[in-house]
Amino acid sequence: MESLQETKLNTFDFQYKNPHEYKFPEGKVKVVDILPIKFSDSTPIMLAPGWSENPSAYKDSIKLMSGKGRRVLSVRYPWRVSKVEDSGFPQVELQKAKLLLDVLHAKGIRRTDVIAHSEGAINTLIAAMIEPSMFRNIALDKPAGLSGKGSKIGLINRFLSLMKQETKLRPWLATDPNAALASGLRVARYIAENPMKVLKELDVLTSYEITELMRDLKGRGIMISVIAGVDDPLFPAGEQVEALLKKFKRREETPLEGYYSVRDHDLKRDFGHNALSLYPDRHTALALNALDNLQWKRERIEGK
Secondary structure, three states: OOOHHHHHHHHHHHHHOOOEEEEEOOEEEEEEEEOOOOOOOOOOEEEEOOOOOOHHHHHHHHHHHHHOOOOEEEEEOOOOOOOOOOOOOOHHHHHHHHHHHHHHHHOOOOOEEEEEEOOHHHHHHHHHHHOHHHEEEEEEEOOOOOOOOOOHHHHHHHHHHHHHHHHHHOOHHHHOHHHHHHHHHHHHHHHHHOHHHHHHHHHHHHHOOOHHHHHHHHHOOOEEEEEEEOOOOOOOHHHHHHHHHHHHOOHHHOOOOEEEEEOEOOOOEOOOOOHHHHOHHHHHHHHHHHHHHHHHHHHHHHOO
């Protein structure tokens, strides 16, 4: 007979392996929804995945946050773009934003914190613009849309640089043929099965800017922090800071409550663009701490 302790240990695995599937007007979506054994904060965290990613990439991060007493949700987006009502936002990101909102409504969640990785920053902020009352604090991890406009070729070259960096950070990708094949095939399959969607996503990733969204959301009471990588090949911290200061002139004028420029000083290298999945014990803990800091600041302002 299984002990109570064993039951508790199996709770995360059971929930993770049994995602919920919903069909919304914007498309089908699978949702991982993990309830902690004991809550430290009743407000859940939505982990918005980066380009071509899904909850499996963030399993260890989700587990860490759940272990810290937070309910954590993450989504697997449909691979096809569905037509959604035009509201001035890019269709490919608007679909994802609406799906995030669909999930929150379906789950009966009235307000959430968010950790948004890479491209997830864009659709998260769009979702917050549509229904700001549903969002409390947002940590943007290695966000797209903050480095200024660029070219598709430039972004592709940066992605190739990222792949080289990833191989150095995870040597087994190169030495284990099964691992390397699985990693490469996942991205290749995504591109092959969604060529038109990928082109639309590249358009957004190289042309869409999120600074105005952040400024608008700050005015609506949503607190936002950014976690950037010093040597992130895709969206380096230096370029983000330069773009921010060019737009806002002074640091205190930016719509951010916090900006974390990170590097792993023990390893003498950058955490990497995908640190949220690579180093949950360090980088995910930092993202969680960023949310805690935002909430601490919010409570001081509100006099709680």
